[in-house]
Amino acid sequence: xxxxxxxxxxxxxxxxxxxxxxxxxxxTGYPSLFWYxxxxxxxxxxxxxxxxxxxxxxxxxxxxxYRKETTSFHLEKGSVQVSDSAVYFCALSGYAGNMLTFxxxxxxMVKP
Amino acid sequence: xxxxxxxxxxxxxxxxxxxxxxxxPISGHRSVSWYQQTPGQGLQFLFEYFSETQRNxxxxxxxxxxxxxxxxxxxxxxxxxxxxxxxxxxxxxSHRDRVANEQFFGPGTRxxxx
Numbered sequence: 001x002x003x004x005x006x007x008x009x010x011x012x013x014x015x016x017x018x019x020x021x022x023x024x025x026x027x028t029g030y031p032s033l034f035w036y037x038x039x040x041x042x043x044x045x046x047x048x049x050x051x052x053x054x055x056x057x058x059x060x061x062x063x064x065x066y067r068k069e070t071t072s073f074h075l076e077k078g079s080v081q082v083s084d085s086a087v088y089f090c091a092l093s094g095y096a097g098n099m100l101t102f103x104x105x106x107x108x109m110v111k112p
Numbered sequence: 113x114x115x116x117x118x119x120x121x122x123x124x125x126x127x128x129x130x131x132x133x134x135x136x137p138i139s140g141h142r143s144v145s146w147y148q149q150t151p152g153q154g155l156q157f158l159f160e161y162f163s164e165t166q167r168n169x170x171x172x173x174x175x176x177x178x179x180x181x182x183x184x185x186x187x188x189x190x191x192x193x194x195x196x197x198x199x200x201x202x203x204x205x206s207h208r209d210r211v212a213n214e215q216f217f218g219p220g221t222r223x224x225x226x
Contacts, residue, residue, distance in 0.1 A: 016149035036217075043116075043202055089155065098145050098206055098213055099168045102155040 002027040006090045006103035013110050021075040021106045023090035033073040033076040038087045080110045116205050116218035123153045124224045130191040137184050137205030144186040149200040196226045
């Protein structure tokens with residue numbers, strides 16, 4: 001079945017540091033890929049998405065490129081802020097419609 | 113546009129009881145999906161409803177069930193609660209007929225089973 005693997009956290013960075021959170025997937029066909037973010041006490045918010053190979057999703061300074069050859073969708077941000085502290089989830093949806101398969105989540109802590 | 117709402121936000125039950133959680137999707141969204149979030153298992157898909165029909169189901173026992181009403185509101189029910197059912201239950205709604213459907217999540221219902 002489909003699966004998503006992402007780097008375990010927590011990831012602790014200083015403000016303005018560069019962020020990378022690795023995500024790889026296993027799926028049949030051509031899934032759509034997503035990054036969701038969860039702030040404390042809240043539900044999930046879509047951060048960005050990509051629907052086909054070489055697509056780059058971007059939002060709020062975050063970027064991720066759909067790499068089919070390496071089955072990866074790594075999340076990057078050039079300069080993190082304290083307000084980016086949250087848990088980040090990589091996810092995919094395949095042919096089964098709206099069923100999202102999530103990675104285990106990566107907690108990011110940004111220190112001033 | 114109002115977001116996805118879930119009620120109640122917090123719930124405490126004892127083993128053996130049953131519980132019903134409610135989800136109101138964003139207006140115009142006909143698909144509602146449910147997820148269970150626990151520290152040990154992470155986020156796991158429970159089921160999806162579209163136009164009052166269950167379209168997909170995750171790998172959960174039959175104690176977990178759901179339904180969807182004609183106004184797209186959805187409920188999920190857990191019978192004979194076990195300690196391991198303690199979790200954050202998230203509901204998400206979307207337009208099912210669009211590519212790479214963005215799912216909009218509610219704030220969740222935190223269920224504690226004692």
